[in-house]
Amino acid sequence: MSADLAGLYPLRLTTTAKSLVFGGHAIARRLGKAGIPDWSIAETWECSDVDGAGSVVTAGPLAGLPLRQVVLDHPGALMGAGWSGRYFPVLTKFIDATGALPVHLHADDEAARRLEGRPNGKTEAWHILDASPGATALCGVKAGVTAGQLRAALEAQDFDAVLRRLPVRAGETLYVPGGTLHSFGPDTLVYEVEQTSDIQQHAMRWKMEDGSPVGDAEFGANLDMLMRQVDLGSRPDFTPGLSIAVGDGVQRVFLCASPFFALERWRAGTAEPLRHSFATAQILSNVGAPVRVRTGVWSEELGRAESLLLPAACGEVEITGPADVLFGYLPDLDRDVCGPLLEAGYPLPLIAALGAGMGASGADTRES
Template sequence: MRFVEKDELYPLLFDPIYVDVVWGGNLLKEHLKRQTPERESPIGESWEISDREGAVSVVSNGPMKGATIRDLIVHYEKALVGNVFTGGRFPLLVKLIDAGKRLSLQVHPDEYACAKLKDNAEPKTEMWYVISAKQGAKIFAGLKSTCTQRRFIDSMNSTDIENCLQNFNSVPGDAFFISAGRVHAIGGGNLLLEIQQNSNTTYRISDWGRLGSDGKPRALHIDKALECINFTDRTSPRITGVSSFSDHNRKFPIINRCPVFRIDDLRLVERWPDSTDGNSFHLITAINQQITISRYDLSVKVEIGSTCMIPASFGDYSIEVPEGKETTVIRTTL
């Protein structure tokens, strides 16, 4: 591996990091045709871009193949991440969530709760985009307007807790904004793209009576969760997806007023010209078709479900898509 000059930076692909969990599913294999490793528990997460201790993404293409994302950030800094970068780890974590069973009911802290809880807590806001869903799959996110704080607390140890939650049928193309402080659970049968702050702080409220891989109940974090839950937040987290088809390219903002990330749903039927302006990298995720990132004599193929990082200093590029089909691409920036 060698570092290239800054003006030679190119679109980067990374090896996925697979995580086995008690609730893992089979849609990574069935829908995305991934060759996932055999583990004692099923694979439930694929960390597509990660800069966490013990889970650092490794470049899989080009002259810098084998370098870690940490190596690149230390070496290139703002040329890779963008002018808003002030140091530290890569600011986002990109995952695929393959839920064979329902995940725990949980909540993440905001900055205020982190300061109060300490304990190395990190704020975490995230977005889910439904790539595929089995019949009957659901998303649970946010409190119902009819659920009081007292009822929620009294129901935490019973099955009635589900009646406190907004629930939605999972529809491919729909997205969900899970702000810090919003209770949530992913239902079984979902394959989601998750874009989140680079944080691994999660407080479980309920695990639905399930046992962990060791045969014992997994730990709950009730006191810490109650410090994080925003009981005044009763808004719907769902951003309804595009249902119509068009013979021209379209861009639909999913998240455009969040200080953590901006996310667009691109519906493409032909070449899409784009450019990084130096302020932020672009993360380009292929949802339903293979795409190609190109510029002049350079091209990088991005498989379905994979994410490509366009360095902030890269400038003009194009997304090439198959002819005669509408291709869905998720673009994420800071």
């Protein structure tokens, strides 16, 4: 179905810029993103339907309409046949960890519903765009650490005593299930894809909004809730992704995948354009030089570090190279991930290492 016949078209969205204590100027100066404030920025929310920080359409006939309303008005055309939901299910961000992020976790779905009164938790994945030599991340509790030992170390702010410290390299991706304690930075630039949620529990004695101290009573309450949500057995590792050649000088890399989201990185030279067919909404984020994007009769330039939401009704997109772009989406795992990778010769255990739930049926992955 073409975008014009469906009443939808590629959507340019407002970006929410977050000024947090660990941020810097890398999103503007290293990625080249324009239109954000000229002060320390930690995150830009590229496509968001989080309550209170939802994206709004900025161009075309739907200009001024919140993304939430587009979801409600055009669920099938936006998300694909058979989808139903009350909000857009995937959140994407650029994150500048000029400083280290606070040690924190996000509840998984079960804990979010039981303890936080929220419809879902927040599993996420980090794709490393750039990192200084020797950069590391904290992710997961060391094997053998008990809940008591973890609580004591968090109270003492002795994170390396109980948390795994992993090397960080540009081009790799880490899938982080809900309940996993984590942090990354300093001097690390990340593209993050996650469930639509801003739920989190921190283990710090300072607030990430302004660095102000957290009092003893609040700190103790924060740790109480964190300990009720932490998964002591979650120990994910970075992966380089799985690559498929799809044309002359065109490369497709599956970076991560689960029932909650998938992320791919595509690169193209000048021998032929990047051509991608899809049946679910795609969050297209440009991490290279400006490119020309075409779908149906629609054609526009996508600048550095800009994003575009391609409705499922578009069906296909063509991008003129040289190009270096990311596609984030809610997958039908069998159709969108396992099928192409199995056809390319990858074994199931290697595919499963991209995330979680790779045995789930398409029906399981299309509800939010």
